Amino acid sequence: MALDRWIALILVGICLAYGYAAWFTMDGALAPFMKRNPIWPSTFPKVLSVIGLLTSLVILLGLEKAEPKEADIDYRRLGQYKLDQAVMLLVLMVAYALCLRPLGFIFSTGAFLILGSFILGERKWVVMAPVSLIATFVVWYLVQQVLGIYLRPLPGFLGG
Known part of the structure; x- marks a missing residue:
C-alpha cells in the first residue's frame, strides 16, 4: 500500500x-x-x-x-526531498507555540513569519520583514479589536 x-x-x-x-x-x-x-x-x-x-x-x-x-x-x-526544511518548520512551530505567552503575540508571530519564510527560501529582507510585520499587526487587530478576544501583544515584562 x-x-x-x-x-x-x-x-x-x-x-x-x-x-x-x-x-x-x-x-x-x-x-x-x-x-x-x-x-x-x-x-x-x-x-x-x-x-x-x-x-x-x-x-x-x-x-x-x-x-x-x-x-x-x-x-x-x-x-x-527537502526534509530538512519540513523538520525545521515543525521545530519552529513548536518554538512559536512555546514562546507565544511569554513573549507576546506580536513578537512571536512576527518572528515566526520572518523565520518561516527564511527557511522556505525567501532572502529579500526588505520584502519579508514588512510583509510579516504588517500581517502580524492586522491579525492582532482583527482578533483583539474586531472579535474581542484578548491576545497579549507584548511580553509580560514590558507590560503586555
Whole structure:
C-alpha cells in the first residue's frame, strides 16, 4: 500500500475517534436550555469529522487517482526531498507555540513569519520583514479589536 493510503488510514482512525467524541461525549454535558439551540458547541466538530472521514476514505479507496504521475511521492526516496526544511518548520512551530505567552503575540508571530519564510527560501529582507510585520499587526487587530478576544501583544515584562 502506498504512503498516501497509509496516512489516509491513520486519518480515518483519528476522524473516527474525533467523531465519536463529537457525536456522543460532547453533548452530554450541555445545559438544558442549550439543547433547544439549532447549533451546539459540537456542531463544527461533527461536520469536521464527517468531512475528514469522507476525504480520508476517498484517498484510502483510491477514488482520486486518475493515472500515476511522475510527481507522486516515493517513500523509498525520502532522502531526496527537502526534509530538512519540513523538520525545521515543525521545530519552529513548536518554538512559536512555546514562546507565544511569554513573549507576546506580536513578537512571536512576527518572528515566526520572518523565520518561516527564511527557511522556505525567501532572502529579500526588505520584502519579508514588512510583509510579516504588517500581517502580524492586522491579525492582532482583527482578533483583539474586531472579535474581542484578548491576545497579549507584548511580553509580560514590558507590560503586555
